[in-house]
Structure formats: structure tokens, C-alpha cells
Amino acid sequence: MPSGRVVPPLPAAGDPIPVDYLMHALSEAMPDGAVLVEEAPSHRPAMQKFLPMPGQDSFYTMASGGLGWSLPASVGIALAKPNRRIVCLIGDGSAMYSIQALWTAAQRKLPLTVVVINNAGYGAMRSFSQVMQVRDVPGLDLPGIDFVQLATSLGCDAIRAETAADLPGALAHGFACDGVCLIEVMVDGAVPVLYEQKH
Secondary structure, three states, X not given: OOOOOOOOOOOOOOOOEOHHHHHHXXXXXXXXXXXXXXXXXXXXXXXXXXXXXXXXXXXEEOOOOOOOOHHHHHHHHHHHOOOOOEEEXXXXXXXXXXXXXXXXXXXXXXXXXXXXXXXXXXXXXXXXXXXXXXXXXXXXXXXXXXXXXXXXXXOOEEEEEOOOOOHHHHHHHHHHOOOOEXXXXXXXXXXXXXXXXXX
């Protein structure tokens, strides 16, 4: 028989917010019956460690790196499942491909909580450029984007967690909203190793 999965130790809080800590806090805060729609490629290892899926029809993700898929997909899933809280977990880079989907969600007053993991750039591409040993790749940084203001301008409620101390209250606020709420979480910008170059 294969050995069982070893449960990792609980991640520690820190500032800037460690992604492991965010994933664990999100798993604790998500309401029963919530559906997670994920597009956070640079943080998938942390998600797989600390954000277990509770069962059938509780998790959706994209295939083949379809950037920008999960935000409009979460709107469609919320339209199809109006009695369940939909949670879109998305990186800031991925969100910029389809941020306008928030307008539709706000117009329809959908039960949607959007968690934007803000590391100020395209983290997966940063990791890939490191593996390929390519330096100074242009266009990978996304400094100064205010997702709270973007969401508010599109008719959504929004809140930001800048520190680990802010996170529990921001998550509670985001899941208490009747309609759409975006939670912007400012995380550590360190690039995880996602790809290995084979020799």
C-alpha cells in the first residue's frame, strides 16, 4: 500500500504575506459548499499543499495555460450555480487579461468572491525566465495596479489585505458580501521554482 499523504506543518504569518499562509487562511475561511475556480499558476504548489478540495464539483481550473480564463469562467459558474458561493483565486497577471468580467458579475449581483494574489507581476513567466537563464525580460512587472479601485469602478465591493494581520478580516468581509467582492492580497514577490530544465 502506498503511504498516506503527509500533512504539512501550518504556515507561519509574515509580512509581506507568504503565499502558503494565504492558501491556508483561505481554506479556513471558505464557506461550506463553496466552489473554487483557480488561475494562479505561480502559486499552484502552495495551493495544492494548503487548500484541499472538499469533494465533487468543488474545483475548476484551466487547461494548457489559457491565461485570463478563470475570471470569466467563475462568472459563468456563478450564473449556473446561484445558490453556491463561487471563489475565484487568480494572480494579478492573469486577472489583467479579463478584469472586465467583474462588471458582468456586479450587474447580475452574483455570489462571487474574487481573491487576487498580487505579486506585482507575471510570476510564472519570471520563474520560466530564470530556468531559461534569460535576464531582463521586458513586460513581466505589473507595479502600481490598484485592484480595489478597479473593482469599485466596475461596481463591486472590494478590500485589500496588505499584512497578515489584515487577512482574516478581509477574507471574512469578502465572504459576507451578498454579491461580488474582490479581495486584493499583497503577497511576497519571491519567484517559486515551477519548472526544471532537463539536461
